[in-house]
Amino acid sequence: MTPASSSRRPLLLYLLRRLLTSLGVVLGVVTIVFLTLRVTPGDPAENILGENATPEDKAAFRARQCLDRPLIEQYTACFLKNIANGSLGYSYVHREQPQAVSSILITRFLPTLELATAGLLVALLIALPLGLLSALKQYTLIDHTAMMAALVGVAIPHFWLGPMMIWLFSVRLGLLPNPGGDLQGLASLVLPAVVLGSALAAKLTRMVRASVLEVLRAPYVTTARAKGIHERRVLLHHVLRNAMLPVVTVMGMQFAALLAGTIVTEKVFARPGLGTLLLEAISKRNYDLVQGTVIAIAVSYVLVNAVVDAVYLWLDPRIRLFEERA
Amino acid sequence: MRSVAPPLVDHAPALAKPPARRRRGRVPFFVGVALTGLTLAMAALAPLFSPTDLHEHDDLALLASPSAAHPLGTDEDGADVLTHLLHGARVAVAVGLLTVLFSLVVGLAVGLLAGYAGGLADELLMRFTELLLSFPGILLAILIIFVTQEPSILTVVFALSVTGWAGYARLVRGQVLLVKRQEFIGAVRCLGANPLRIALFHILPNVLGPVIVQATFGVASAILAEASLSFLGLGPQGVPSWGAMLEQGAALFIKSPTLALGPGLAIVWTVMGVNLLGDALRDRLDPHA
Numbered sequence: 001m002t003p004a005s006s007s008r009r010p011l012l013l014y015l016l017r018r019l020l021t022s023l024g025v026v027l028g029v030v031t032i033v034f035l036t037l038r039v040t041p042g043d044p045a046e047n048i049l050g051e052n053a054t055p056e057d058k059a060a061f062r063a064r065q066c067l068d069r070p071l072i073e074q075y076t077a078c079f080l081k082n083i084a085n086g087s088l089g090y091s092y093v094h095r096e097q098p099q100a101v102s103s104i105l106i107t108r109f110l111p112t113l114e115l116a117t118a119g120l121l122v123a124l125l126i127a128l129p130l131g132l133l134s135a136l137k138q139y140t141l142i143d144h145t146a147m148m149a150a151l152v153g154v155a156i157p158h159f160w161l162g163p164m165m166i167w168l169f170s171v172r173l174g175l176l177p178n179p180g181g182d183l184q185g186l187a188s189l190v191l192p193a194v195v196l197g198s199a200l201a202a203k204l205t206r207m208v209r210a211s212v213l214e215v216l217r218a219p220y221v222t223t224a225r226a227k228g229i230h231e232r233r234v235l236l237h238h239v240l241r242n243a244m245l246p247v248v249t250v251m252g253m254q255f256a257a258l259l260a261g262t263i264v265t266e267k268v269f270a271r272p273g274l275g276t277l278l279l280e281a282i283s284k285r286n287y288d289l290v291q292g293t294v295i296a297i298a299v300s301y302v303l304v305n306a307v308v309d310a311v312y313l314w315l316d317p318r319i320r321l322f323e324e325r326a
Numbered sequence: 327m328r329s330v331a332p333p334l335v336d337h338a339p340a341l342a343k344p345p346a347r348r349r350r351g352r353v354p355f356f357v358g359v360a361l362t363g364l365t366l367a368m369a370a371l372a373p374l375f376s377p378t379d380l381h382e383h384d385d386l387a388l389l390a391s392p393s394a395a396h397p398l399g400t401d402e403d404g405a406d407v408l409t410h411l412l413h414g415a416r417v418a419v420a421v422g423l424l425t426v427l428f429s430l431v432v433g434l435a436v437g438l439l440a441g442y443a444g445g446l447a448d449e450l451l452m453r454f455t456e457l458l459l460s461f462p463g464i465l466l467a468i469l470i471i472f473v474t475q476e477p478s479i480l481t482v483v484f485a486l487s488v489t490g491w492a493g494y495a496r497l498v499r500g501q502v503l504l505v506k507r508q509e510f511i512g513a514v515r516c517l518g519a520n521p522l523r524i525a526l527f528h529i530l531p532n533v534l535g536p537v538i539v540q541a542t543f544g545v546a547s548a549i550l551a552e553a554s555l556s557f558l559g560l561g562p563q564g565v566p567s568w569g570a571m572l573e574q575g576a577a578l579f580i581k582s583p584t585l586a587l588g589p590g591l592a593i594v595w596t597v598m599g600v601n602l603l604g605d606a607l608r609d610r611l612d613p614h615a
Binding site for chain 2: 029
């Protein structure tokens with residue numbers, strides 16, 4: 001066996017172990033969804049269908065959702081079975097033609113992923129230069145302004161920033177398309193991405209600033225400067241690269257949170273996606289579709305976190321070495 | 327007459343007048359107190375300063391501009407915006423504080439038990455805590471409210487607390503592990519104190535600093551989460567909420583941009599104020615963070 005392949009084996013084992021743990025978390029998450037829907041007080045049939053539903057309708061609903069069976073049986077024979085066969089239940093919008101929830105989810109997943117990715121990019125484009133500048137110009141007007149903006153950015157709710165930006169950029173200035181119209185093209189993604197990424201940009205700016213300040217005081221930065229390395233190279237290669245490690249962790253966790261944040265942003269901008277699908281399903285009291293959408297978002301959240309873990313491992317050799325020794 | 331010897335080092339000026347940087351550092355704290363105080367005052371004095379009754383609708387003044395009778399105008403149902411804004415502060419404060427209180431009580435209990443008992447209890451409790459932390463909280467809240475027919479303030483508080491306690495539990499457990507290794511805990515144990523007494527009277531007071539800091543930020547998050555839920559139509563029903571006002575304001579933003587101004591600003595200053603307080607508390611109580 002070559003040395004390279006033998007050194008890669010523990011890493012692969014670690015990734016495999018991480019994947020198995022993630023599968024366990026996924027099972028835990030779907031179980032929480034199941035228990036939340038079943039254990040919350042009240043009769044689901046009456047809550048979902050309303051007080052005016054006939055006893056026959058309620059009985060049919062209970063039979064369809066297995067609510068007339070014992071809890072364990074509901075979990076194994078209906079809930080897990082629907083997940084295992086990949087349907088995630090059935091949407092009964094047209095009673096005669098039930099549609100598999102997973103087939104609806106697939107069409108709505110991509111726009112949400114697209115929005116979350118764009119939101120992350122916007123956040124990075126704002127946070128990296130602003131955080132770095134803020135740290136380099138600590139306690140100056142630039143630093144104070146950036147930190148103030150970050151403080152406001154965290155506090156502004158998406159559902160207030162969104163309409164204001166639509167009013168300014170689409171209605172008054174006419175620079176970007178109105179939401180709800182033709183959603184093709186990059187221009188329609190700009191405002192939702194800025195709105196979604198604003199809070200994350202604010203959090204990351206503070207994070208980058210703190211991280212850069214810490215690295216700037218590290219002895220290896222002094223050494224690099226003492227060796228006469230150009231300041232730009234010191235900043236980009238020595239400071240920013242090392243300062244990015246904790247930022248990547250937070251960024252990963254926040255990317256997963258962005259997926260959940262799309263629910264509000266999609267509503268503000270009337271964009272199709274998992275968020276609007278969830279709200280439509282709630283307003284139509286579509287039990288299986290709500291359950292399926294929540295599972296889809298929650299599972300994506302867990303998987304994104306797992307992927308970030310793996311990326312982090314690849315980025316930081318210290319963790320890799322630690323895992324290999326463990 | 328006996329003369330008083332002059333002090334070797336003159337500390338008096340430093341005590342009387344803090345250095346400029348320290349004084350500047352206190353500014354965010356005072357801004358935080360002022361902003362949070364404004365929201366608390368709105369909540370406490372809402373009935374006193376409301377121009378109209380909460381359930382009063384002026385059918386002749388729909389979407390009216392600000393006037394003497396309606397200082398912030400009216401909404402599309404003819405309800406006074408200022409009245410709803412003031413009463414909305416009560417909902418925001420109630421949800422913010424109650425959510426943190428419930429989450430804190432459960433989180434402290436779980437964290438203390440896991441950290442102090444260790445072993446299997448620790449393993450099981452922490453695995454469950456991590457599971458909840460890997461779930462987006464707002465999503466579970468949406469799910470709980472979906473299966474509740476008429477969500478009240480308490481339903482929303484419950485929905486947000488279901489996942490909210492997990493963060494406190496993890497933090498408390500970590501702090502307990504640090505504190506319980508210290509010598510004074512060993513000394514108390516040697517004196518014959520029972521585990522419950524040690525946990526409640528000796529460990530708990532020593533882990534509260536970082537917990538109070540996190541709880542402060544938790545209030546801001548809960549207020550934002552309630553506003554988000556209300557914006558999505560899933561907030562407490564039958565009471566005015568800033569999120570619900572913004573939902574109406576967002577739909578009518580082009581026609582009446584001022585409608586969303588009040589609740590939007592109220593959310594921003596409240597969340598900002600509480601976060602500033604949290605920052606100041608962190609500097610004071612948890613300087614290592």
